[in-house]
Amino acid sequence: MNRSCLTGLLCSLPTICVAADVVIRLPQAPSVRMDIVTYACQGLPQIRVEYITAGSNALAVVPVSGEALVFAGVLSGSGARYAAGPYFWWTKGTSADLYDQRQGDSAKPIGCQEVGRV
Template sequence: MPSKRLAAALLITMLATGTAHAVDATLQLDLTGQGRDFERRSVLYDCSEGEPFDVVYINAAPNFLALVPIVDEPERLVFASVVSASGVRYVAGHWVWWTQGIDASLYDVTLGDDADPVLTCSEFIQTP
């Protein structure tokens, strides 16, 4: 079975989704492996502050990534999952995006281990 790849055009499209910034460079991630399951999903979050926003999740075991737009950052950041006692915790630099069920929180670790999240969100679910 041929290995699956995440093409640069697909990743750039995901990085540019929902932002007004032009993409100036190319980024390519090769997630290869035999029989690898690949999933890309976009989740709309409604948060305690600001406008709702999309987070793109890329799951290709053993790699689990989240592309999260952060207000203080010029472009979406690529978060990688790390060990967590509950839920899924993603880290990029000093930011932590922690999901538990339909809820998610954004933490700034520079504020300390016991700091409250800087943003709390829930999946935006539209029911007819």
Template sequence: MHHLPLIAAAGLAACVVSAPAHAQQAQPHITLPLEASGEASMNTVTYTCGGETLSVSYVNADPNFLAILPVEGKSTVFASVIAASGARYAAGQYEWWSKGDDATLRDLTAGEDAKPVLECTSASE
């Protein structure tokens, strides 16, 4: 059995540390051990979303498949969910769905017909 440590910026509510406004501290980090039944890997894909670039890290450690991307300026961990095609991930009210070179970020509270928050294309060369 393989172990893949996952280090993410603590955007998770359980890990938020309050500090006085005058104190400057480095953002806390958490480490999650993920047991994998086979090979484990982590790769980063850069996407172009309109005029912006977005880096998404994918963690593949069967049975855990994660995507880590910034949402509203915070590093957010998305967990894989069932998809008819492509790879679909969810975190709170958000859904990250990639298929081929294309990906979208949606706010699920905005309704089924709402435009995606981001429409992206892989910036691979």
């Protein structure tokens, strides 16, 4: 799949009437923090990403191909990197990139820039 196919992956979630709540019990987590960040991504509508931190656990809920995927924090040399299936969401400062590992190592990611925080 080439770069033009990759751009269709990251998209805003449509408005839906049904939502699912997920509860994760972390008895040793001292506190839970949630940050909501809006990004403008290359040639796409703005997206909203939820970052959840509970103790040493870090999650990011990122809309990919019309579905909210839960990304788990993984080892990163710099910035914060999250993984979900074949995808990596990598943030550094106010920018973020979505990688699809099925595209191969030479594929360019979808680049995003933070435009707001809730």
